[in-house]
Amino acid sequence: MEPFDIGDRSVGPGESTYVIAEAGSNHNGDLDIAKELIDVAAEAGADAVKFQTFRAEDLYVEESGEVEYLDDERTIYEIIESMEMPYEWIPELYEYCHDRGVDFMSTPFDERSASELDEYVPAWKIASYTSSHLPFLKHLATTGKPILMSTGAHELDEISESVSALRDSGVSDLALLQCVAAYPTPLSEINVRVVETLEEEFGVVTGLSDHTLDPTTAPSAAVALGASVVEKHFTLDNSMEGPDHEFALEPDELDRMVSAIRNTEAALGTTEKRVLDVEEELYQKARRSIHAVTDIEVGDEFTPDNVKVLRPGEQDAGLPPKFLEDVIGERASRRVAQGDGIQWDDVEK
Incomplete structure (x- = not known):
């Protein structure tokens, strides 16, 4: 289980935790809000800001119906369509992240979006629901980039199939993130110890994609158990319109999370026992x-x-x-x- 590079950062055992501030679609279709999110993440000390890039027609069947947890009368297809990030933003967001000293990342959900992102992202972040889309995984593998993959809503044997597909396609720089696909996730259900299971089972760099409302408990616990990557949604304000704002961290909470992670790293120290x-x-x-x-x-x-x-x-x-x-x-x-x-x-x- 060797560290690997994402941009200028080494990620893995012995390295500081790679913190991904997940902006997702919380830009609400406004480029200025997207840039403000980058500012917040940079000021909090995150290593990367991650958006999501998709097209509804490539993601959901048009007659998709509604979903209860969102409490929205629109169909899932209509909601997703309203959340699409324009492709023309990608170069501008990349440059803005570069100027603020954080990595630009965005999760692609289809080949077309991956093609638009390829020039600008240092690694691929795969969403939980995409992690068993083996043809798409193999497509991303051809780019040679590191892959960070969430594992929510999947059994261990399904994750094993995905890992095998990626390795057979030449991917060696791989991180698996424990994730629970519930928004928000109850703290009692986040199961941070799965971080250890993923490391033992697959011998890979591990991490946590956390959807709990608590800004510090699960991320700190994950780092204590060996997680090298932590990802968490954030927003400018929980009261903003949109499906992902309510369970996301607000700016001060993102600050607290990053500080808690760095304090946990400091407290963990080294394995050497000596008089200090x-x-x-x-x-x-x-x-x-x-x-x-x-x-x-x-x-x-x-x-x-x-x-x-x-x-x-x-x-x-x-x-x-x-x-x-x-x-x-x-x-x-x-x-x-x-x-x-x-x-x-x-x-x-």
């Missing part, structure tokens, strides 16, 4: 050692009454506590003042 520089003072002053609690003259016997295991504070530390039994019963080879640490040179050989 920040511990040095208390290493010297608070680790207990063998000390005289009375003045001890030459020839006096060391006893439980005149030596104890104490913290040295500003005094020079004595022998470690494990040698207490070796010292008790021996005699002093030189005078030891009260409070001094007992050294081997103080003990008659």
